[in-house]
Amino acid sequence: MAYVATRGGEKAIEQAERLFRQDLGPIDAARVDTIRKTMPYLVDRVMGEASLYDEELAALALAQTGGELSEAVLVLRAWRTTQPRLAIARPVQQDEVLTQRRISAAFKDIPGGQILGPTLDYSHRVLATDVLEGKPFTPPPVDSAQAPAPVRQPSLAEWQRQQGLVAPATEPDTAPEDIPDLTREPLLFPASRAHRLQSLARAETGGVLALGYAAMRGYGNAHPTVNELRLGEANVVVRHPRGTEFSAGRVRVSQAEVTSKEKGGYLELGFAATFGWNEVKVIAAATLDLNSAEAPVGSAVHEEFYLYHTESVEASGFCIHFKLPHYVTFQSVLDAMRDAKAKKTAADAAPAETRQMEPAE
Amino acid sequence: MTDTFPPGDTDHRATLDILARARPERLKQHAEILLEEMGEITVIANRTGLVMVPMRDTVQNVDFHLGEVLVSEAHIADEAGNVGYGMVTGRDLERAMAMAVIDLRIAAFGQDTATATLLAEEKAHLAAVDEERMRQVEATRVEMETF
Numbered sequence: 001m002a003y004v005a006t007r008g009g010e011k012a013i014e015q016a017e018r019l020f021r022q023d024l025g026p027i028d029a030a031r032v033d034t035i036r037k038t039m040p041y042l043v044d045r046v047m048g049e050a051s052l053y054d055e056e057l058a059a060l061a062l063a064q065t066g067g068e069l070s071e072a073v074l075v076l077r078a079w080r081t082t083q084p085r086l087a088i089a090r091p092v093q094q095d096e097v098l099t100q101r102r103i104s105a106a107f108k109d110i111p112g113g114q115i116l117g118p119t120l121d122y123s124h125r126v127l128a129t130d131v132l133e134g135k136p137f138t139p140p141p142v143d144s145a146q147a148p149a150p151v152r153q154p155s156l157a158e159w160q161r162q163q164g165l166v167a168p169a170t171e172p173d174t175a176p177e178d179i180p181d182l183t184r185e186p187l188l189f190p191a192s193r194a195h196r197l198q199s200l201a202r203a204e205t206g207g208v209l210a211l212g213y214a215a216m217r218g219y220g221n222a223h224p225t226v227n228e229l230r231l232g233e234a235n236v237v238v239r240h241p242r243g244t245e246f247s248a249g250r251v252r253v254s255q256a257e258v259t260s261k262e263k264g265g266y267l268e269l270g271f272a273a274t275f276g277w278n279e280v281k282v283i284a285a286a287t288l289d290l291n292s293a294e295a296p297v298g299s300a301v302h303e304e305f306y307l308y309h310t311e312s313v314e315a316s317g318f319c320i321h322f323k324l325p326h327y328v329t330f331q332s333v334l335d336a337m338r339d340a341k342a343k344k345t346a347a348d349a350a351p352a353e354t355r356q357m358e359p360a361e
Numbered sequence: 362m363t364d365t366f367p368p369g370d371t372d373h374r375a376t377l378d379i380l381a382r383a384r385p386e387r388l389k390q391h392a393e394i395l396l397e398e399m400g401e402i403t404v405i406a407n408r409t410g411l412v413m414v415p416m417r418d419t420v421q422n423v424d425f426h427l428g429e430v431l432v433s434e435a436h437i438a439d440e441a442g443n444v445g446y447g448m449v450t451g452r453d454l455e456r457a458m459a460m461a462v463i464d465l466r467i468a469a470f471g472q473d474t475a476t477a478t479l480l481a482e483e484k485a486h487l488a489a490v491d492e493e494r495m496r497q498v499e500a501t502r503v504e505m506e507t508f
Contacts, residue, residue: 057452086411087448089413115503142500144499151491158419183429194424240373248432255419273416
């Protein structure tokens with residue numbers, strides 16, 4: 001092993017960091033608060049990929065990285081390691097989520113009905129350039145209904161199970177402290193379902209979308225239809241020292257189920273969920289889950305392929321490491337290339353009768 | 362629109378649910394007042410930390426970890442051995458301590474009038490916020506028809 005020393009590097013590194021931070025300008029609490037309040041979907045994305053839910057810290061990470069998402073996720077994940085784990089909450093169940101958006105593309109008459117919630121799905125996407133002309137955009141108020149929507153909506157999959165449309169499922173018997181946890185054990189294949197879904201929950205949105213989209217376009221074996229998409233808020237249910245369970249607060253969550261076709265007398269279903277409201281991610285992730293069962297090894301829908309390649313910190317870290325000095329290894333490539341050229345030049349210059357000819361086939 | 366969870370003391374659960382989501386300034390002000398009348402308190406823990414949140418997959422009913430939530434925790438006790446506990450999402454140690462102080466006060470002496478008023482008003486406030494939001498959500502309900 002050989003090394004190349006770079007003189008003056010320490011000063012250059014210091015100035016490079018200063019230049020990066022100078023370009024971003026001062027960061028104060030007001031700036032962090034503005035990011036938190038005005039970019040909730042971006043904050044959600046960062047929290048989901050960091051696997052750490054705190055809007056204030058996610059906004060801070062965005063502020064100090066200038067919105068470079070892989071850096072923001074990296075600093076949040078790093079900060080997470082400084083904190084002790086105090087408890088494991090009671091598992092969130094779908095029909096306990098305070099639901100603010102719930103739609104199905106497969107069934108129009110679902111128990112509880114369809115609620116569009118906050119969405120631009122059915123709107124023209126037009127850039128509000130008037131704002132730049134000095135005309136602020138003030139959103140029109142919602143005409144609230146007389147009665148509120150139910151706080152909770154039933155589980156569609158459970159209703160389908162009762163109708164015999166979805167395969168029966170056994171009641172879980174895993175204690176919360178025994179649930180497999182990727183933050184404390186390696187991802188091994190074939191992955192447990194708990195590992196697969198946890199890995200997808202913290203996966204990089206763009207990566208999941210790219211691979212899920214590949215499956216949707218035909219590079220998978222199942223084309224998805226959204227069975228149910230749900231955005232809501234889940235209670236973080238913890239236990240008081242006297243044993244009383246209570247909610248320490250709520251977190252925004254997204255869930256998607258996608259279905260494809262009948263198999264063995266039941267609808268096939270794929271599932272995914274994540275922190276924050278990020279429906280593109282969960283639809284794409286559920287599509288990957290749906291495709292996993294019969295995926296050829298090495299294909300984009302095989303779990304080993306998509307779980308390894310959508311891990312945000314590892315993927316971005318491996319990518320950016322190629323910027324670091326590789327002079328010694330690259331020098332050996334150059335040496336080999338120059339050696340080959342020299343030999344070819346020498347061979348070309350030699351008299352024809354001295355060349356060793358290959359025998360004809 | 363109160364959330365309900367098994368198991369445990371129903372009144373205690375309802376109180377903790379309200380305290381954890383009460384408006385921070387009101388919570389802290391009330392705890393300050395209560396503190397003046399309370400004896401020596403031992404702080405067992407007052408720290409930030411993480412709570413891992415599992416979720417149940419609807420396809421195979423498998424529990425998996427969704428991710429961790431940053432919380433603030435306060436755990437205190439008085440000389441008689443009564444325990445007060447607060448845990449709130451986010452990074453606010455004072456808020457968690459205020460919750461623990463009120464919880465301890467109720468454990469030791471029951472609910473005084475001011476605390477009962479605070480709980481009633483915060484419960485009504487939280488319910489009103491939820492109701493207004495869910496009335497807006499209801500306005501987006503759609504009936505699908507097949508043509």
